[in-house]
Amino acid sequence: MPDTLKLAEYLLTRLHQLGVRSIHGVPGDFNLKLLDHVEPAGIHWVGNANxxxxxxxxDGYSRIKGIGALVTTFxxxxxxxxxxxxxxYAERAPVVHIVGTPPRSTQDARLRVHHTFGDGEYxxxxxxxxxxxxxxxxxxxxxxxxEQIDTxxxxxxxxxxxxxxxxxxDLVDAPVDAxxxxxxxxxxxxxxxxxxxPSQDLALSVVLQKIKTAKQPMILVDGETRALRIVDDVQNIVQTTxxxxxxxxFSKGLVDETPSNIHGIYRGSYDPKAKAFVDSCDLVLCFGPHFTTTNSAQSSAIPPKAATISFTDNEIQIGEQTYRDIPGQSAVSRLRKELSTLDLEPHSDYHSENNTISLASLSSTETITQAKMWRAISGFLRPGDIVMGETGTASYGIQELRLASHSRALAAVTWLSIGYMLPAAQGAALAQRELVASEGYNGLSQAxxxxxxxxxxxxxxxxxxxxxxREDLDVIVFLLNxxxxxxxxxIHGLYQKYNDVARWRYLEAPSFLGADAGVFTARVKTWGDLQNVFAAEEFTNGKGLRMVEIMLDREDVLEGPLMDLLLVEKKAATQVNGKA
Amino acid sequence: MPDTLKLAEYLLTRLHQLGVRSIHGVPGDFNLKLLDHVEPAGIHWVGNANxxxxxxxxDGYSRIKGIGALVTTFxxxxxxxxxxxxxxYAERAPVVHIVGTPPRSTQDARLRVHHTFGDGEYxxxxxxxxxxxxxxxxxxxxxxxxEQIDTxxxxxxxxxxxxxxxxxxDLVDAPVDAxxxxxxxxxxxxxxxxxxxPSQDLALSVVLQKIKTAKQPMILVDGETRALRIVDDVQNIVQTTxxxxxxxxFSKGLVDETPSNIHGIYRGSYDPKAKAFVDSCDLVLCFGPHFTTTNSAQSSAIPPKAATISFTDNEIQIGEQTYRDIPGQSAVSRLRKELSTLDLEPHSDYHSENNTISLASLSSTETITQAKMWRAISGFLRPGDIVMGETGTASYGIQELRLASHSRALAAVTWLSIGYMLPAAQGAALAQRELVASEGYNGLSQAxxxxxxxxxxxxxxxxxxxxxxREDLDVIVFLLNxxxxxxxxxIHGLYQKYNDVARWRYLEAPSFLGADAGVFTARVKTWGDLQNVFAAEEFTNGKGLRMVEIMLDREDVLEGPLMDLLLVEKKAATQVNGKA
Structure with missing residues (x-):
């Protein structure tokens, strides 16, 4: 290592050390010189459209690789x-936002340059x-x-x-101490x-005591488990116990869903049987809680506090008592080790139905509805898949999927910014490819x-x-039209025009956006159509982009919260407009 | 008028009073009930894609109609x-941003709902x-x-x-005093x-004295003339004097470019003849100055201060002296009236070349270059056109155009956010159509x-x-590929990959995005191709969207600042990479 290197090199070396192998962003005059250093640092540059x-x-990249970065201009x-x-920020994705700014001389002089308000304020x-x-x-x-960068x-x-x-x-190429x-x-x-x-010792002893005496214990894995970087330990605890x-x-896919003690997403009051079980547990080990209303079935899926022990980023919460300054990583790692030496008492069990449907069993002429679609798609999933469900009916839908091992799921959690999921899929797919290429993807050679x-x-x-x-990523897009x-x-405005969107010809997108003529696209309306798609070798085992447009009724939603809302809206519309 | 009306109705009534006839935006659960009131208020809802x-x-709408609005969600x-x-903000477009937020009960309770960081902070x-x-x-x-709305x-x-x-x-439907x-x-x-x-009287008397004694006066109209809402008065002063x-x-198109005393954009040091003239003037009446570097040829087009009288939003600046609290609208209106009664002394004149080219005079097999393209396109322009040049080579290009009367131009000024101009064109075209429909567009019946x-x-x-x-707007898009x-x-990175973009099939855009099969598209490489496009009736006198892709060399830029930069980059690239 030389004694000095350029500031940009320092920053990029740090990102590389942390595992960043691709940076996303858009060039702009104040960041161009910084971009000169990206590829030489062994980091791939992904120029996005905006x-x-x-x-x-x-963000999508960071959730798969543990950190991500983007470069923008001032x-x-x-x-x-x-x-x-x-x-x-809302969903705890570790993203480094690097912004190229005007030279210090320009800022010092408060010059009225472009990308400012012309008032000298920078x-x-x-x-x-x-x-x-x-x-x-x-x-x-x-x-x-x-030091600032490191901090x-x-x-x-x-x-x-x-x-x-x-x-x-003007600082990009300035030499800094290495x-x-x-x-x-x-x-x-x-x-x-x-x-x-001492605080951690005390808290853990209380935790272990409760574990030893629990008659009906359970585990609730929430999504900040990823943010806390305790996924492996939690997986181990789930298996051991x-x-x-x-x-x-938020956590779907973080732990292997295939064992019989994993019962999928806890829906609180939307699943009375599960709720009765949870409410009767005398111990709930809760890892990485993130109890926003949208991630907790309108708070109904928050387990009873008295029975709950929560591991958060810096605290253990035992009932009403908070033990502070206990990093989750440290605490859960110790818990895993302690558990591996314990002889656990027998515990009450819980049984949930596997409600997947064989696609082949569905009538080929019947129209696709979400009521069956998600349960029929589970059979298509494979180990290592990253499954993403954009905010909307899709996000509710993927909650129904039964994932294969080593899968990941990204769904709407808290921020719920529509538009997120397609670019996030680009980032996630790239991170996935990097992991596969570096043999860091659970031994899988493709995904x-x-x-x-x-x-x-x-x-x-x-x-x-x-x-x-352009990046030739292996992505399958199911567009729910x-x-x-x-x-x-x-939610509101069932028949209002403002809930319409322009009618595009979606399957023309790949060609318009530069795909080769052979790209797989299909429009499906019936189970037969979908069977044909899944039977197509170039779809199921193909590479690159594949796109399927699924034609659905405007009011096709799943049973549960969406159906409840729909019925309220239909009733209101009938009362107001006389519409059925 | 009833004694009370709903809060949303009050807000929308105010916007309607101010001339808003279309609101842009995107629905979201916290604004849906607000959107119920838009169309009933006589305002068209434009749902954009994001x-x-x-x-x-x-923003584009507001620059044409004088005010614009959008609705988004929290x-x-x-x-x-x-x-x-x-x-x-940077370029003084009067846009009302209305945001639908969670109900007050939710905010008061600091509920951890979606679209927040789950920390109760709203x-x-x-x-x-x-x-x-x-x-x-x-x-x-x-x-x-x-009162808050009005303020x-x-x-x-x-x-x-x-x-x-x-x-x-929850405030949308609450009754408020009307x-x-x-x-x-x-x-x-x-x-x-x-x-x-008294301050205004004093300043105006000084202004008038300088006007009476000026031997070589001139006028510089800058773009804040629009923001000050003094366009008509300034137009009158330009004609009268x-x-x-x-x-x-920034101001191109605000005053009629067709009279012989209008000499186009002042380019400062990039036009030595004009600069010599400006620098020798003993009086420069400057309306709505906006002297960011990008709007003043890197500050070289700022006229000498000693000779300049500037009318800004709230001041008159005479040389080094600032007279404050003089609204531009009031001051310029009075100036116009005073000028109409004065017998002005003879003044020095200035002559500029009309450098337009007849497209027909160009060889039909010759490749299109920007050096001639802009000057050749002027002949295609018509009264009432809104001409827009996105940041990039296009924005430099439209500076070369000779506009017909009653035209408007929107070019890169200060903010220079690429991506702005296409949505702004949608907004501007809609505003234009509204003005034409209400017979408020200079008597023109189409544009x-x-x-x-x-x-x-x-x-x-x-x-x-x-x-x-979707809105069936009369827009012609020239895509400079x-x-x-x-x-x-x-600017930097002439041969760097980060300055590449994905290669799309641009002319497939209209079909993908829902246009009828008959939509006019064409790709042009030569003057002959362009001549054919202009000769096509469905293009020149057509309706709705028309799109032309102009194939240009990567390094095809105009003489002037861009060519200067290009030459520096080429030289640097030769030195570093041995590339030519």
Missing amino acids: ELNAGYAA GVGELSAINAIAGA TRFAQMHAHVTVAQASLWDTQSAP VLTQCVLHSRPVYIQVPL GRLTWKPLSLDMTAPEATT NWPTFVTN RTILFIGDGSFQMTVQELGTII NDGYTIERV | ELNAGYAA GVGELSAINAIAGA TRFAQMHAHVTVAQASLWDTQSAP VLTQCVLHSRPVYIQVPL GRLTWKPLSLDMTAPEATT NWPTFVTN RTILFIGDGSFQMTVQELGTII NDGYTIERV
């Missing part, structure tokens, strides 16, 4: 991406980002920059939340798992990313289908 | 649009908007709401800058033109919106071509 999409893609670029950064956009990132650095001198990246990893770094154009790269390596595992404190285990929208998305959402960020094509925003229709 | 695009469209929607709002996004809007209102009670809308009109209004879902609608009408003309103050008049990127846009920019916001189709970000290539 910055919001780049932010979404970096003002126009960074503000276009800011909603994606906010989403990464700090406005950083202030806006402070609301949606967990740490910020405005790099300004070569002495401080390395911010450490916060990104520890909190699994986005951070913000401004790099002035020393820290050697004496302070960074990695995604920053917590010393063995570190103990063999206790009944439920997941959430697919499968996106389910509604027509309205698809329109938001359609450009990134072009990036999927229900002629507008069905999710909004069932 | 919120950034809606913001851009509302968090995800409003943040997606925030870059468009920032651009409206004011974050409003704080972010305070950086990019000139006034904000978080409506919270029925007593204050009407914010007044600020929007007075400053010609965006404002921000939060409407909680009284203010009657006793305080709002309009776009809020300044009493006749209001005088017959003084040599220059414009800027066109003509967009010039590069391939990289087109990709950013391509969705809105679908909205242009130069295989990537040529504007970035000439």
